[in-house]
Each structure stands twice: as C-alpha cells, then as structure tokens.
Amino acid sequence: MKKILVTGSVGQIGSELTMLLRELYGNDNVVAGGNRTKPSGQLLESGPFEIVDCTDATKLTEIVKKYNIDTIYHLAAILSAVAEAKPNLAWNVNINGLYNVLEVARENNCAVFTPSSIGAFGPSTPPDDTPQDTIQRPNTMYGVTKVAGELLCDYYYKRFNVDTRGVRYPGIISNETLPGGGTTDYAVDIYYEAIKKKQYTSFLKAGTFLDMMYMPDALKAAVDIMEADPAKLIHRNAFNISTMSFDPEMLGASIRKHIPEFKLNYDVDEMRQAIADSWPNNMDDSAAKEEWGWNYDFDLAKMTEDMLTVLTKKLK
Helix, strand or coil, rough: CCCCEEEEECCCHHHHHHHHHHHCCCCCHEEEEEECCCCCCHHHHHEEEEEECCHHHHHHHHHEEEECCEEEEEEECHHHHHHHCCCHHHHHHHHHHHHHHHHHHHHHEEEEEEHHHHHHHCCCCCCCEECCCCCCCCHHHHHHHHHHHHHHHHHHHHHCCCCEECCCECCCCCCCCCCCCCHHHHHHHHHHHHHHHCEEECCCCCCCEEEEEEEEHHHHHHHHHHHHHHHHCCCCCCCCCCCCEEEEEHHHHHCCCCCCCCCCEEECCCHHHHHHHHCCCCCCCCCHHHHCCCCCCCCCCHHHHHHHHHHHHHHH
C-alpha cells in the first residue's frame, strides 16, 4: 500500500484530493501537509496532519522519514494573480519549494506528482488546440515558475531517475472549496453569486475563452497518471488535459437554463484579463489519452447542473 504525503492539502485541489486518496489507499496512509494553516473537520479528523512548509527541506525530510512516504503529491503553490502581486514569494514557494521536494524524493526514493498549468503557455503559444509540445514563453511570474517546474521535474527523472509525473491543469471549478487567487476564479464565483444574488459581475470580458475542468475530473487525472504504467509514459510531466472551453457568456447561458433570471455584468480587471489573454483557448490532450488513457466525465452542462444542485443545498 502506498504511503502518501500531500503538500498544500488545505488548498483548493489538495483538500479534496487528500480525501479521495484516503478513500482509495486508507486514511492512515495519506498524510495531509499544510503550511501553518491547520484544517478543520473531516480533513483533520480522518487521518494524519503535519505542518509542512515546502521551503523547509529539513522539516520535509523529517515528515517523509517519519511516515515512510513513497509518493508525494506536491500541490503547494502560489497561484497566478497572487504571484503577480508577490513575485518573490511565488518564486520561493513554486521553485525553491519544488526543488526541495525533488531533492527529498531523490534521497528517499519517492515518486512525485506536480501539477503544471495552462499558465505555462504565453502569448506566442498557438491558442487553439495547443499542442503537447509547443513554444512556452509565459509573461507572468506564475507561468515562469510553471515552465521551470516542468523542466526541473523532467531533469530529475532523466538525471536521477526520480519518478516524476504531472499534468497541465486548466482552470479548476469546485463546489467544495473557495478559489485561492487564480485568474479562472470567476468560473467558481459565478455559481455562488447566481444562487445568492441572481447576478454576477465578471472580471474577464465576454469572448475570453479558457480551458476549464470540474474538480472530480481534476482529481481523477491526478490519481490515474500516478497509477499509469510508466513504460507507456513518453512525456511523463506536464501532460495537457482538457474537458471544456468556454467564455463568460457561455457559462452564463448554461446557468440561465436553471436560473432564467440570472444576469451577467462586466467590470474587467486589466491584470487578470491580460493573464487570461496570454493563455490558450483550449489544449490538445491527445498525448494524455494515448499514453495513460486520460478521459473525463463532466462537460459544461453536466457540471453546471451539479454545481447548482450542490451549492443550493450548501447555501441554504
């Protein structure tokens, strides 16, 4: 049975992935790691929790040895909008933190899952059906750290045979956790506001298409790639994965099928709009499908129905 450490377990993806991993591999076999913030509820009560700052290599090593960890899901990161406001912090966490994780993995024979992002692409990247292997010249600190992280993970596999694997996530939409400073956050906020106020003001303009994914598919991808036959992995790190691409108008229309009076307004945030404009409209995920059988369950219509059903109950 695997012994797993999840860094960033209190974050948007980490909090839900930790619970799924505990369901699959056993509560005691999955350690939730968080930086200063102790979780509450089921995440804390269902299994072990440790304060783990990925920029502290000594503490990281201590936890890996204490629990005989053989697999690290490294999710601790500073997201796009926050990274632009705090580039020094973003570099320290996203790069120095990843370096520490990879070094600890090398010394302790651990496999490592590290997510990359559509943010690893830039304005010169082909925006439609973005290839698996293409030009990556991001113009944000978040994007720079993601490209560097992809290369670093590849290096550790080729140089030290560390079993590194990863995917390029699009925007992630969740009905469990609130967004944490990303450019795609509007696609989560809009559902809450649709239920509470029957209207939403988007900080991205109409016609801004971005790849998006519902959380259950994002979690499925993280598990499936780590369970994949390594002999079939050509790319190993930073696989494009995609489920749907839409703009705010399409998302609003999807919500109106359930809440006819819903109104969508705009107040464009120039910084986040510029970030979104530098990202692909949609990614070609054929490599992930061919190399480890990637597939998804939720399209826009199915996601919207589920989001509104779950959040309506939660917000009552």
